Amino acid sequence: MSSVSSNRAPIGVIGTGYVGLVTAAGFAALGSDVYCVDIDAEKIAGLRAGRVPIWEPGLAELIAEHRERLHFSTDLGAALEHARLLFVAVGTPPTYSGDADLSAVHAVVGAMPPSDRHALVMKSTVPVGTGESIERVFAEQGKGFRYVSCPEFLKEGSAVKDFLEPDRVVIGDSGDWAGDAVEALYAPLDAPIVRTDVKSAEMVKLASNAFLATKISFINEIANVCEETGADVVEVARGMGLDDRIGPKFLQAGIGFGGSCFPKDVTALKQLAGNSGYHFQLLNAVIEVNELQKRRVIAKLQKHLGSLVGKEIALLGLAFKPNTDDMREASSLVLSSRLQGAGARVRVYDPVAEEEARKLIRGVVFAPAATEAVAGADAIVLVTEWPEFRELDLAAAVQSMRGTLLVDGRNFIDPEAARAAGFVYEAIGRPSPHGAR
Ligand code: UDX
Numbered sequence: 001m002s003s004v005s006s007n008r009a010p011i012g013v014i015g016t017g018y019v020g021l022v023t024a025a026g027f028a029a030l031g032s033d034v035y036c037v038d039i040d041a042e043k044i045a046g047l048r049a050g051r052v053p054i055w056e057p058g059l060a061e062l063i064a065e066h067r068e069r070l071h072f073s074t075d076l077g078a079a080l081e082h083a084r085l086l087f088v089a090v091g092t093p094p095t096y097s098g099d100a101d102l103s104a105v106h107a108v109v110g111a112m113p114p115s116d117r118h119a120l121v122m123k124s125t126v127p128v129g130t131g132e133s134i135e136r137v138f139a140e141q142g143k144g145f146r147y148v149s150c151p152e153f154l155k156e157g158s159a160v161k162d163f164l165e166p167d168r169v170v171i172g173d174s175g176d177w178a179g180d181a182v183e184a185l186y187a188p189l190d191a192p193i194v195r196t197d198v199k200s201a202e203m204v205k206l207a208s209n210a211f212l213a214t215k216i217s218f219i220n221e222i223a224n225v226c227e228e229t230g231a232d233v234v235e236v237a238r239g240m241g242l243d244d245r246i247g248p249k250f251l252q253a254g255i256g257f258g259g260s261c262f263p264k265d266v267t268a269l270k271q272l273a274g275n276s277g278y279h280f281q282l283l284n285a286v287i288e289v290n291e292l293q294k295r296r297v298i299a300k301l302q303k304h305l306g307s308l309v310g311k312e313i314a315l316l317g318l319a320f321k322p323n324t325d326d327m328r329e330a331s332s333l334v335l336s337s338r339l340q341g342a343g344a345r346v347r348v349y350d351p352v353a354e355e356e357a358r359k360l361i362r363g364v365v366f367a368p369a370a371t372e373a374v375a376g377a378d379a380i381v382l383v384t385e386w387p388e389f390r391e392l393d394l395a396a397a398v399q400s401m402r403g404t405l406l407v408d409g410r411n412f413i414d415p416e417a418a419r420a421a422g423f424v425y426e427a428i429g430r431p432s433p434h435g436a437r
Pocket of ligand 1: 152153154155156157209212216249250251252253254255256257258259260261262320321
């Protein structure tokens with residue numbers, strides 16, 4: 001960040017989920033007054049009282065620090081009165097057909113009054129062509145509203161840092177004041193700015209997420225081949241990642257990707273292509289590999305335990321990744337259901353996501369600590385690589401168990417340490433002394 005000005009354009013932010021709140025807090029930190037709007041009255045009342053509804057490192061602190069510049073309301077009035085740029089960060093969840101559900105976006109568009117001095121800045125991930133159709137709606141209604149696509153690339157767990165230090169800012173617009181105004185807002189971050197047309201900006205977002213998801217499914221398949229051939233995927237990824245053209249990131253094999261973006265955006269892009277008459281074969285495979293990857297853990301357990309009927313299985317970690325309480329599309333959801341389907345009894349522990357998980361996972365025992373989840377278990381499955389699981393006293397853990405199996409779904413625990421402690425240790429794509437699987 002090169003400078004923080006106290007005299008910056010006020011903005012509106014519609015939708016106070018992950019993206020909306022981080023965007024709001026980030027721009028407040030850069031000096032803007034931010035008028036946040038959400039239809040959820042309870043959430044707004046909480047935010048006014050200083051309660052941050054999501055668990056995201058540094059976010060509550062940033063909101064508290066810039067409270068005087070953050071205004072929360074269920075009403076658009078103040079945002080429209082004070083700000084020209086209205087950032088839209090409402091949910092676009094998948095529908096049954098795999099298309100994005102744009103009803104919340106359409107509700108926002110419909111709520112805009114006629115105005116020549118405002119612009120909608122789309123942060124929500126939308127199909128390519130959404131901006132064009134919104135611009136057409138505005139034109140037909142004679143509203144004069146401008147439209148900018150400004151996709152968000154932040155990652156949960158490091159969202160505040162990602163906002164303040166983005167790899168790039170993508171701004172798609174039709175060449176009027178609004179695109180320049182968005183660029184001016186982001187200028188203090190000193191990030192590369194990609195100015196382009198609206199459709200290309202929309203596609204950058206979908207293509208980036210689909211590419212990253214492909215990278216994960218690719219390394220997961222390499223891991224599966226490593227298991228058959230005796231190679232070690234961690235070593236393979238290390239060797240591959242040093243090639244500049246490949247890079248070391250998103251090459252961690254595991255039990256599949258989850259979260260609010262990858263599964264949804266890969267499906268949305270596949271669907272978008274299909275709707276336009278193109279069959280995106282590669283993405284079908286990316287999705288299928290990911291689904292199978294979650295289920296391979298069951299076979300690893302069965303290899304050692306035989307039938308899982310009546311077996312006690314402890315899941316360590318539930319969130320789709322560490323440093324978040326987000327359970328959307330978490331691998332733990334499929335795993336806990338599959339385990340119960342196979343007759344196992346499942347106990348689970350997550351340092352942060354228990355409250356969210358209780359809304360989605362049925363029939364399992366929630367333990368208050370990792371040590372309590374594993375005590376008496378036949379096997380442990382490490383699902384989410386929370387740092388505290390590296391601190392687990394492995395010898396004490398295995399002593400407290402009925403069995404000795406540890407399936408490390410994230411290649412997170414040191415194999416030597418686990419085996420020295422007395423565990424039968426299985427990882428993803430790493431040599432197993434117990435033969436291929
Ligand atoms: C992702 C994109 O990274 C971000 O740019 C976009 O805005 C939203 O989607 P997020 O879902 O927060 O962010 O998490 P990310 O850190 O990208 O991880 C996604 C999933 O992939 C997690 O389930 C993670 O465990 C998994 N993953 C990631 C792997 O399995 N292996 C890897 O090497 C990296």
